[in-house]
Amino acid sequence: MKINYEFVKREIAGEYFLIPIGEAAxxxxxxxxxxxxxAFIFDCLxxxxxxxxxxxxxxERYETDRATALADVLAFFDALREAGxxxx
Amino acid sequence: MAKVKSSEPWIVDYLHSRAAKQxxxxxxxLELTARCNFSCKMCYVHNTxxxxxxxxxxxxxxWLEIAAQAKASGTMFLLLTGGEPFVRADFCEIYExxxxxxxxxxxxxxxxxxxxxxxxxxxxxxxxxxNVSLYGTKNEIYAALCGVPAFExxxxxxxxxxxxxxxxxxxxxLTPQNADDLENLMRFCDARGLVFKGAGYxxxxxxxxxxxxxxxxxxxxxLRAQTDRHLLSPEELADRTQxxxxxxxxxxxxxxxxxxxxxxxxxxxxxxxxxxxxxxxMSYCGMVPAPAxxxxxxxxxxxxxxxxxxxxxxxxxxxxxxxxxxxxxCNLCAASQLCETGGYDAPPPYICEISAHIPAAYxxxxxxxxxxxxxxxxx
Numbered sequence: 001m002k003i004n005y006e007f008v009k010r011e012i013a014g015e016y017f018l019i020p021i022g023e024a025a026x027x028x029x030x031x032x033x034x035x036x037x038x039a040f041i042f043d044c045l046x047x048x049x050x051x052x053x054x055x056x057x058x059x060e061r062y063e064t065d066r067a068t069a070l071a072d073v074l075a076f077f078d079a080l081r082e083a084g085x086x087x088x
Numbered sequence: 089m090a091k092v093k094s095s096e097p098w099i100v101d102y103l104h105s106r107a108a109k110q111x112x113x114x115x116x117x118l119e120l121t122a123r124c125n126f127s128c129k130m131c132y133v134h135n136t137x138x139x140x141x142x143x144x145x146x147x148x149x150x151w152l153e154i155a156a157q158a159k160a161s162g163t164m165f166l167l168l169t170g171g172e173p174f175v176r177a178d179f180c181e182i183y184e185x186x187x188x189x190x191x192x193x194x195x196x197x198x199x200x201x202x203x204x205x206x207x208x209x210x211x212x213x214x215x216x217x218x219n220v221s222l223y224g225t226k227n228e229i230y231a232a233l234c235g236v237p238a239f240e241x242x243x244x245x246x247x248x249x250x251x252x253x254x255x256x257x258x259x260x261x262l263t264p265q266n267a268d269d270l271e272n273l274m275r276f277c278d279a280r281g282l283v284f285k286g287a288g289y290x291x292x293x294x295x296x297x298x299x300x301x302x303x304x305x306x307x308x309x310x311l312r313a314q315t316d317r318h319l320l321s322p323e324e325l326a327d328r329t330q331x332x333x334x335x336x337x338x339x340x341x342x343x344x345x346x347x348x349x350x351x352x353x354x355x356x357x358x359x360x361x362x363x364x365x366x367x368x369x370m371s372y373c374g375m376v377p378a379p380a381x382x383x384x385x386x387x388x389x390x391x392x393x394x395x396x397x398x399x400x401x402x403x404x405x406x407x408x409x410x411x412x413x414x415x416x417x418c419n420l421c422a423a424s425q426l427c428e429t430g431g432y433d434a435p436p437p438y439i440c441e442i443s444a445h446i447p448a449a450y451x452x453x454x455x456x457x458x459x460x461x462x463x464x465x466x467x
Contacts, residue, residue: 012112021187
């Protein structure tokens with residue numbers, strides 16, 4: 001999993017955003033609003049090799065079952081791929 | 089090409105609403121310099137002493153420290169302005185560092201000094217928008233108003249930015265030197281798909297202590313009607329004119345909404361927006377002098393923001409405006425009130441006069457349209 005680190009996560013007024021900078025700003029015109037779980041997953045990405053590893057981290061922090069957490073992670077990964085944040 | 093109207097993404101409005109409740113400085117203007125290669129007659133910042141005062145400008149490191157504090161305080165949007173930001177040799181250094189910090193950056197510029205270095209920078213870190221001050225459509229107008237015959241350079245640079253996909257908005261200050269060129273300015277923008285905003289009302293420079301070379305009030309009112317005639321459909325213009333004549337308020341500039349009934353500050357100034365001048369002093373609006381004892385370098389960003397909010401919250405516009413028959417179309421705001429009169433007690437005569445001329449100005453424009461249609465029908 002390769003991450004495009006030209007997105008800066010910002011917490012503004014209690015909301016989370018991914019702001020593209022550099023080349024990413026040319027590809028993605030706008031800013032991405034994410035929820036608290038999205039922000040948590042984004043922070044996990046540098047240390048997690050795949051969706052299973054991210055799911056492990058979620059289960060350490062949130063009370064949920066693996067299937068639900070994994071489904072959320074995969075759905076979020078799809079959104080990140082679409083925005084060019086996960087590039088492969 | 090169709091006329092382009094300015095619109096703000098809903099998320100910006102939403103964030104300002106959230107930030108206002110949480111008292112956050114969401115949107116901060118950094119006035120990087122007071123220096124400028126132009127010497128415009130109506131400028132509220134630049135004067136001929138500015139070059140001498142250059143040593144008092146903040147360094148790049150100081151601006152970046154301020155930005156870091158702003159980011160920690162919740163700032164998302166930055167507007168870089170001047171003077172002319174491109175006169176700073178270290179502009180690229182400042183801009184790149186700010187972009188990498190994750191700010192959404194816009195820029196005010198006269199665009200006469202755009203270089204390959206700037207373009208390469210904007211290719212790597214595209215700005216959210218570049219606001220270009222366009223003063224006319226002829227070199228002679230630029231020479232008369234700004235002291236530099238720069239129109240052709242600026243026009244070419246606008247096209248260069250557009251060709252690179254950078255959003256450009258045009259702001260035009262209308263003065264005795266260029267007011268006759270308003271139609272040409274609007275056509276220039278239409279032809280290029282540019283958002284246009286013209287202003288015939290010029291603040292007196294409270295910061296420089298001068299009134300400047302301003303248009304007569306009746307002309308300011310006529311220019312407002314002329315601009316609306318260009319931007320609105322005939323039906324929209326007729327509706328607006330009817331509202332003006334019947335005393336009904338209508339939605340206008342969202343950045344600078346009109347004042348009402350002994351109001352406080354109605355725009356975002358001092359609520360979610362702050363301005364830091366070239367010496368590092370913070371105020372709620374760049375049009376008013378920033379207090380020297382509210383300096384971000386010495387007091388810290390957070391303390392200055394609290395003081396700015398306090399000062400803005402204390403503003404109350406003249407009670408006499410409450411009963412004015414023109415309040416529904418008056419452009420008075422906290423900053424213009426202070427700049428015009430030096431206080432918040434008495435209504436400013438120049439703005440009162442402009443407001444009094446507006447109904448007749450819109451009626452005149454509607455009459456012109458009727459005559460033109462009648463003439464077309466005869467042909």
